[in-house]
Amino acid sequence: MNTLKTFRALSLIEGLSLVTLLFIALPLRNYFDINIVWPVGMTHGVLWLAYLVMSLAVSHKQKWSVLFWLVAVVLSVLPFGFLLLDARLKRELVLQAT
Incomplete structure (x- = not known):
């Protein structure tokens, strides 16, 4: 299986x-007293740790620069930053296919 494709899905x-x-669990807790922050936050935390580990493996395999890897990590903590990274990963997958 293509690790870049798997990383893109995980991202x-x-x-x-x-x-x-940020936009569903926290507002539900703050405005409607429905608290699902713990399970959503825990899921996000586990996914982020998996993302971090996989980003290291993929960056090594794809020969990314340290700067690009750092950008990928920073984008993972910005809301909607994953969309910017997804566009780059999609281009990289297209280049690999040709």
Whole structure:
């Protein structure tokens, strides 16, 4: 299986978990007294740790620069940053296919 493709999928899932935490779970707790922050936050945390480990492996395999790897890590903690990284990963996958 292509590790870059797997990493791209993990990146999308992890990014969506952050968006869910920030824009669904936290407002539900603060405005409607529905607390799902712990399970959503724990899921996001586990996904982020998996993202971090896999990003190291993929960066080594793809021969990314340290700077690009750091950008990928920073984008993982910014809401919707995963979309910017996804565009880059998609281009990289297209280049690999040709």
